[in-house]
Amino acid sequence: MEKYFLGFKDEIPKYLQIAKHIEKLINAKKIREGERLPSIRALAKLLEVNTVTIVNAYKQLQQKGYAVQKIGSGTYAKGKEENRNFLKEYSSIYKKVSGGLVKDYIDFTGETTCSEFFPVDTFKNVLNKVLDRDGADAFTYQNALGYEGLRESIKNHFWEKKIDSENIVIVSGAQQGIDIVSKSLINVNDNIAVEKPTYSGALNVFKGRRANIFEVDMLKDGVDTVSFRKILKKNKINCFYVMSYFQNPTGSTYSIEKKREILNLAEEYDFYILEDDYLSELIFDDNIKYESFKSLDINDRVIYVKSFSKIFLPGIRMGYLIPPYKFSERIQNSKINTDRTTSSLMQRALDMYIKEGYWKSHMKNLSEAYRDRYKFMKKNIKDVLGDKVEFNSPGGGLHFYLKISDKINMNCLELFNKCKKEKVIITPGVLFYKNSIDGEKYFRLGFSQTDIDKIERGIKIIDKLLK
Amino acid sequence: MEKYFLGFKDEIPKYLQIAKHIEKLINAKKIREGERLPSIRALAKLLEVNTVTIVNAYKQLQQKGYAVQKIGSGTYAKGKEENRNFLKEYSSIYKKVSGGLVKDYIDFTGETTCSEFFPVDTFKNVLNKVLDRDGADAFTYQNALGYEGLRESIKNHFWEKKIDSENIVIVSGAQQGIDIVSKSLINVNDNIAVEKPTYSGALNVFKGRRANIFEVDMLKDGVDTVSFRKILKKNKINCFYVMSYFQNPTGSTYSIEKKREILNLAEEYDFYILEDDYLSELIFDDNIKYESFKSLDINDRVIYVKSFSKIFLPGIRMGYLIPPYKFSERIQNSKINTDRTTSSLMQRALDMYIKEGYWKSHMKNLSEAYRDRYKFMKKNIKDVLGDKVEFNSPGGGLHFYLKISDKINMNCLELFNKCKKEKVIITPGVLFYKNSIDGEKYFRLGFSQTDIDKIERGIKIIDKLLK
Numbered sequence: 039m040e041k042y043f044l045g046f047k048d049e050i051p052k053y054l055q056i057a058k059h060i061e062k063l064i065n066a067k068k069i070r071e072g073e074r075l076p077s078i079r080a081l082a083k084l085l086e087v088n089t090v091t092i093v094n095a096y097k098q099l100q101q102k103g104y105a106v107q108k109i110g111s112g113t114y115a116k117g118k119e120e121n122r123n124f125l126k127e128y129s130s131i132y133k134k135v136s137g138g139l140v141k142d143y144i145d146f147t148g149e150t151t152c153s154e155f156f157p158v159d160t161f162k163n164v165l166n167k168v169l170d171r172d173g174a175d176a177f178t179y180q181n182a183l184g185y186e187g188l189r190e191s192i193k194n195h196f197w198e199k200k201i202d203s204e205n206i207v208i209v210s211g212a213q214q215g216i217d218i219v220s221k222s223l224i225n226v227n228d229n230i231a232v233e234k235p236t237y238s239g240a241l242n243v244f245k246g247r248r249a250n251i252f253e254v255d256m257l258k259d260g261v262d263t264v265s266f267r268k269i270l271k272k273n274k275i276n277c278f279y280v281m282s283y284f285q286n287p288t289g290s291t292y293s294i295e296k297k298r299e300i301l302n303l304a305e306e307y308d309f310y311i312l313e314d315d316y317l318s319e320l321i322f323d324d325n326i327k328y329e330s331f332k333s334l335d336i337n338d339r340v341i342y343v344k345s346f347s348k349i350f351l352p353g354i355r356m357g358y359l360i361p362p363y364k365f366s367e368r369i370q371n372s373k374i375n376t377d378r379t380t381s382s383l384m385q386r387a388l389d390m391y392i393k394e395g396y397w398k399s400h401m402k403n404l405s406e407a408y409r410d411r412y413k414f415m416k417k418n419i420k421d422v423l424g425d426k427v428e429f430n431s432p433g434g435g436l437h438f439y440l441k442i443s444d445k446i447n448m449n450c451l452e453l454f455n456k457c458k459k460e461k462v463i464i465t466p467g468v469l470f471y472k473n474s475i476d477g478e479k480y481f482r483l484g485f486s487q488t489d490i491d492k493i494e495r496g497i498k499i500i501d502k503l504l505k
Numbered sequence: 506m507e508k509y510f511l512g513f514k515d516e517i518p519k520y521l522q523i524a525k526h527i528e529k530l531i532n533a534k535k536i537r538e539g540e541r542l543p544s545i546r547a548l549a550k551l552l553e554v555n556t557v558t559i560v561n562a563y564k565q566l567q568q569k570g571y572a573v574q575k576i577g578s579g580t581y582a583k584g585k586e587e588n589r590n591f592l593k594e595y596s597s598i599y600k601k602v603s604g605g606l607v608k609d610y611i612d613f614t615g616e617t618t619c620s621e622f623f624p625v626d627t628f629k630n631v632l633n634k635v636l637d638r639d640g641a642d643a644f645t646y647q648n649a650l651g652y653e654g655l656r657e658s659i660k661n662h663f664w665e666k667k668i669d670s671e672n673i674v675i676v677s678g679a680q681q682g683i684d685i686v687s688k689s690l691i692n693v694n695d696n697i698a699v700e701k702p703t704y705s706g707a708l709n710v711f712k713g714r715r716a717n718i719f720e721v722d723m724l725k726d727g728v729d730t731v732s733f734r735k736i737l738k739k740n741k742i743n744c745f746y747v748m749s750y751f752q753n754p755t756g757s758t759y760s761i762e763k764k765r766e767i768l769n770l771a772e773e774y775d776f777y778i779l780e781d782d783y784l785s786e787l788i789f790d791d792n793i794k795y796e797s798f799k800s801l802d803i804n805d806r807v808i809y810v811k812s813f814s815k816i817f818l819p820g821i822r823m824g825y826l827i828p829p830y831k832f833s834e835r836i837q838n839s840k841i842n843t844d845r846t847t848s849s850l851m852q853r854a855l856d857m858y859i860k861e862g863y864w865k866s867h868m869k870n871l872s873e874a875y876r877d878r879y880k881f882m883k884k885n886i887k888d889v890l891g892d893k894v895e896f897n898s899p900g901g902g903l904h905f906y907l908k909i910s911d912k913i914n915m916n917c918l919e920l921f922n923k924c925k926k927e928k929v930i931i932t933p934g935v936l937f938y939k940n941s942i943d944g945e946k947y948f949r950l951g952f953s954q955t956d957i958d959k960i961e962r963g964i965k966i967i968d969k970l971l972k
Contacts, residue, residue, distance in 0.1 A: 101568045102692060133648050153641035161644075162636045169629045174620035177628075177820035181600050210677065210822075214844035221713055225569060226693045242842045246688055353644035353849030355677075375709045377681035381848055382820030 039076060039084055041068050052087055053094035060095070061104050064115050072473055075105065075113045103226045103248030116248070124451065124468070135463050144462045144496040148436065148487035149286075150352040155407065157400055161351065161391065168386045176383045182370045184208025184358070185385035191392045192358060196344075200333075205366055207373055210355040210380045212314055212345035216240050216279075219312055219341050222365060222372040223277055224249050231269060231278040231309075233261055235470030235477060237286045240279055240314070253472055256288045258430060260296035263303070270307040277310050282331055283318040284435025287470050287482045291433065297331055304339040310362065311340045319349050319401050322409045323433030338362040341369075346388065349404070350397075354384050408436065411485045411493065418497045419483075426504045437484035439467075446504055449478040456503045462496050506543060506551055508535050519554055520561035527562070528571050531582050539940055542572060542580045570693045570715030583715070591918065591935070602930050611929045611963040615903065615953035616753075617819045622874065624867055628818065628858065635853045643850045649837045651675025651825070652852035658859040659825060663811075667800075672833055674840055677822040677847045679781055679812035683707050683746075686779055686808050689832060689839040690744055691716050698736060698745040698776075700728055702937030702944060704753045707746055707781070720939055723755045725897060727763035730770070737774040744777050749798055750785040751902025754937050754949040758900065764798055771806040777829065778807045786816050786868050789876045790900030805829040808836075813855065816871070817864075821851050875903065878952045878960065885964045886950075893971045904951035906934075913971055916945040923970045929963050 044059045046052055063069045075081070075096065082089040096113045099105035107113050135143045168176055183189065189203040209215045216239070224230060226248040232241065234253035244251055252269050254261040261280075269275065278300070282292050292300075304311050313331045321328065332342040345357040361369045373379075391397055416431055419438060427440040442448055450466035457464050467480025485493060511526045513519055530536045542548070542563065549556045563580045566572035574580050602610045635643055650656065656670040676682045683706070691697060693715040699708065701720035711718055719736050721728040728747075736742065745767070749759050759767075771778050780798040788795065799809040812824040828836045840846075858864055883898055886905060894907040909915055917933035924931050934947025952960060 097564075101694065150646070153645055156641040156644050158636065158641050158644065162633070165632065165636075166629070169625065169632075174623040174625050177623050177625065177818040178620055179617070179819045210844045210848075213842070217843050226715065227568065239842065239845075242838075246839075246842060248693065351644040352646045355844065355846070355848045371709075372713075375680070375706065375713060376684050376843070377677045377822065378706075379822070381677075381822045381851060384848060384851075 039080070042076060042081060042084060044085070052085075053091045053098060056081075056085065056087075056091065056095035057098035057102070057104075060099055060115075061102065064104055069115045071115060073115045074111075075115060077112060100227070106227075106250055116250075124466075124474075128454075128466070128469070131458060131463060142461055144492045144499070145487040146462065146464045146483045146485070146496060148484040150348045150486060151350070151404060151436075152487050155404055156351055157396065160396055160400075161387065164390045164394070164396070165383070165387045168383065168390055172386060176386055178382060179379050182207070182374045182379060184380060185382060185389060188385045188389035188392075189358075191389050195392050195397070201360060205360055205363065207359040207361065207366075207369055208380050208385055209343075209357050209359055209373065210377065211347045211357045212316060212343050213239055213243075214355075214376065215343035215345070215357055215359045216243050216312070216314065218369060218372045218376055219277075219343070219359065219361070220244060220247050220249075221376070222368045223310065223341075228276045229273050231266065231275050232472075233280060233285060233288075234472075235287055235467065235480070236279065237281065237314070238469045241472065244279070251472055256285060256290055258290055260290065260292035260300070263296065263299055266300075266303065270303060270309075275307065275309045277312055278304070279312045279314065280331065281314045281316060283315065283326075283328070284320070284432045284437075286316065287437065287439045287465070287467070287480070289430060289432030289435055289437060289439050291326055292331075294327075294329060294334075297329070297334055301331065301335055301337070301339060305337045309339075310365075311335075312343065313340050314343045314345075316345055316348055317435045320405055320408055320436065321434040322405075322412050323431075326433050332360060338364070341365070349401070354381075354388065356380065356384060356388055408486070411488075411490060414490050415483070415485050415493050415497075418493060422497050422501050423504070426501065436486040437482050439480060439482050442479045442481070442504065444479070448504065450481045451478075453481060453500070453503060457500065460499045460503070462499050464500070506547070509543060509548060509551060511552070519552075520558045520565060523548075523552065523554075523558065523562035524565035524569070524571075527566055527582075528569065531571055536582045538582060540582045541578075542582060544579060567694070573694075573717055583717070591933075591941075595921075595933070595936070598925060598930060609928055611959045611966070612954040613929065613931045613950045613952070613963060615951040615955070617815045617953060618817070618871060618903075619954050622871055623818055624863065627863055627867075628854065631857045631861070631863070632850070632854045635850065635857055639853060643853055645849060646846050649674070649841045649846060651847060652849060652856060655852045655856035655859075656825075658856050662859050662864070668827060672827055672830065674826040674828065674833075674836055675847050675852055676810075676824050676826055676840065677844065678814045678824045679783055679810050680706055680710075681822075681843065682810035682812070682824055682826045683710050683779070683781065685836060685839045685843055686744075686810070686826065686828070687711060687714050687716075688843070689828075689835045690777065690808075695743045696740050698733065698742050699939075700747060700752060700755075701939075702754055702934065702947070703746065704748065704781070705936045708939065711746070718939055723752060723757055725757055727757065727759035727767070730763065730766055733767075733770065737770060737776075742774065742776045744779055745771070746779045746781065747798065748781045748783060750782065750793075750795070751787070751899045751904075753783065754904065754906045754932070754934070754947070756897060756899030756902060756904060756906050758793055759798075761794075761796060761801075764796070764801055768798065768802055768804070768806060772804045776806075777832075778802075779810065780807050781810045781812075783812055783815055784902045787872055787875055787903065788901040789872075789879050790898075793900050799827060805831070808832070816868070821848075821855065823847065823851060823855055875953070878955075878957060881957050882950070882952050882960050882964075885960060889964050889968050890971070893968065903953040904949050906947060906949050909946045909948070909971065911946070915971065917948045918945075920948060920967070920970060924967065927966045927970070929966050931967070 078089050078092045082092045105113050106116050132147055134140045135145045189206045193203045220243050224247045229250045230244055231252045233256050254266045311331055318328055332340045342360040426443050429438055429440045454466045465482040467477030468474035471477040545556050545559045549559045572580050573583050599614055601607045602612045656673040660670045687710050691714045696717045697711055698719045700723050721733045778798055785795055799807045809827040893910050896905055896907045921933045932949040934944030935941035938944040
């Protein structure tokens, strides 16, 4: 309780001083995300103020998005970012390794295709052809939707003309897509549902909007709809964020039945599905068919987000959104207010790249290359790590999600630190949960940056460390 | 009062139903931005509920950022966007004209340099040199700060090495810079101050954060610091958004004394200055010296935002931020959550363009070309429009801001519509104010897209219409 104590200044109302003090404690991580604040009575006693003062202070905190009241059980802190210290350490080594600043590491953190697969020469030729064709036009602002040619290409090559090119918004990658959708649809204290575990970049955007986040457990075929229903019955959910294929981090893919069920729930409980389709090009298991939530959506409930960066060239920063018609204008305005428009030259180049058939053949090659790595790694984890870990086979994508066996007394942060010393970088599970403790036994191994030799050496080292 | 009436449903608390109803009225523009909501007593009577229910409904609206309470004078609606219908019309013709979809228009809306001045060939050569030099590296993710080479170039070529390249964050244009800063520093119901009038793209971002916006009148040498002080005394202001040179739309430039005064106010009243340096390369009056708020800032109070797009190539989407040291990490995180990183290839190309001296010579040419247009237009407005308008000479930048003489019974929307019929597009003043009515007599004439011939013809048409 000690940390709650503060000296009052005369000129400012006490309830504001108390709220500000608690806000500072939350920002400084002295009160943890999800921590229960003291009861009104107890805090009033400690600070020698009226209980009404504490009631008002807690209301002020709620209003600013720093606390959430749960009926019958008190008030809880709502932090902005979790795991700050660890995140710093992780992102520092992550940057160094992925930026090539330190060498000889085995990098299992990769989320995007490897630079050895970049079609640099082809893309260079395409860029030059665009510049010769369009001249100065390639450097003007596009309209907020994006370059018309590219939107047409997306419609024709990825959607069999079943969508309207006027309803596609070009964005600078999936992260921006999620940010723009959030600005359009999520207000402070709105409720949103996410998969548990989920992509931390999305979690951070929702936290930044000061939304209330509800996690729904991931199963092998998508989220647990029984517990999702329970949440929906009790809370007005605005939006559900979902990765339909090779979910990050679990690698799970939604069954078509589950997709239909969730689409029905969206209609029944009036929420929108934010579908992040981030790696569906890389299907290695022939039993998995591609059918997005968007393609099954008859009630206009899905906001579809697609990144071209992850699978193609991370540095070009490109992706697109397909919002429900009713949000189309709102989302365009949000794009304008975010950064006006995405690079015109890059949009034109990508358009030509797709139209001339390069995209299709490149994806074919990429898929074959990664399929080999995937098979090798799956066998390697099974044969070498054996019952030290539990895992499912995603059947596609660029990573595996592993649980350290309960028999082994080690959590993922310890494993991360030990690996680091051996020049192996893994992604600890704690990054994917609202409350980090839920991810303590998990870690993710991505194979996008590791060839077969590195996979073999890396897994051997992890095996040694888990002993 | 009629619009406030609603039929209650049983299962939801009445105060929530009332709040939701009013929220809808605000979103539908049936309650206007800044409109006073009915008194608690009157609304309670109308809806036949307890006054406490209305108190709670208004509190809920405040919490969601849809209303603001002014002590002693009641509760006022806080809308998200103003002028929606007009904005739609304006942006539709704006897009058509600036996108080249309709021809033969005289376009006075230009805010960015004209495509005839784009250094397409040079930039193409630079792009190819970068691709030959860097290969696949040109398409990888950069770290969140941006490409190190470009940050070094900015430090050396624009800041005489007086800033730290580790404190520069590359962004995708000024709009994104403002958005990222807002996410980092502005929470719902925080107070922020802006110039009156100001850039609508910034206003929209602040409204999107559901901040409370205080306007400070622009004078010839910067904002009216007497009324600014009054605002500061009564309200805790977090942030002041300022355009230091050729302010948009007034064209005013801050005197060095006023800059110093505002920097002192920032320290005294603990707020931060968001400086948008958007066209300071184009100084035509030799009495104007370049000295940014940032360069005068000894207390680390300034967040400097610079766009390369406006002055150079709009389509490359590039700019940078220099935050105070204490916000550095927060702003980097915000950039990551917004779109991870700006296009790697474009950063490298711009870096080489600056390093090889092209930037400097291009700016010299551009400045000479626009100086001629500026002088011509200034003389033309004086000679042709005479006392039909009032205006100041900005001494630089790319536009003039004019007030329709009080003797002429016409507002800027009428003038806009008449001009449009004559194929002349101007920017009405209403876009630059929190409450559009304040801008009724003003309009902006930009000359970035109009050569001398078009300027002459355009002014003649405006003269005819003002008669």
